[in-house]
Amino acid sequence: MSISVDSVRVGKKYFLRNIREYHEFTTVKxxxxxxxxxxxxxxxxxxxxxxxxxxxxxxxxEFFELDH
Structure with missing residues (x-):
């Protein structure tokens, strides 16, 4: 189950898949x-x-926080 944008925190790493595009990113600000x-x-x-x-x-x- 995907997480909500409300649970995103600065400095954490996330994976997002939306309309067949994949992104792994860190929130900076x-x-x-x-x-x-x-x-x-x-x-x-x-x-x-x-x-x-x-x-x-x-x-x-899909939107998940990465463990690493």
Missing amino acids: ALGEKDFLCEDIHTLERYLLSELTAYGKGSDY
Whole structure:
């Protein structure tokens, strides 16, 4: 079962799959109530969490905290 955006914390690592796109990232900074600046673990690209979740949360949506 996926976690909610409400449970995201700065400095933690997450995995997100949405519409067949996969992202592993660390949250760098909180930007308001439900948005975060994120940094990709593999490419170090920075993006907003809201950009990743903007196009729906269908049956293929998964969002988990990584243990490592």
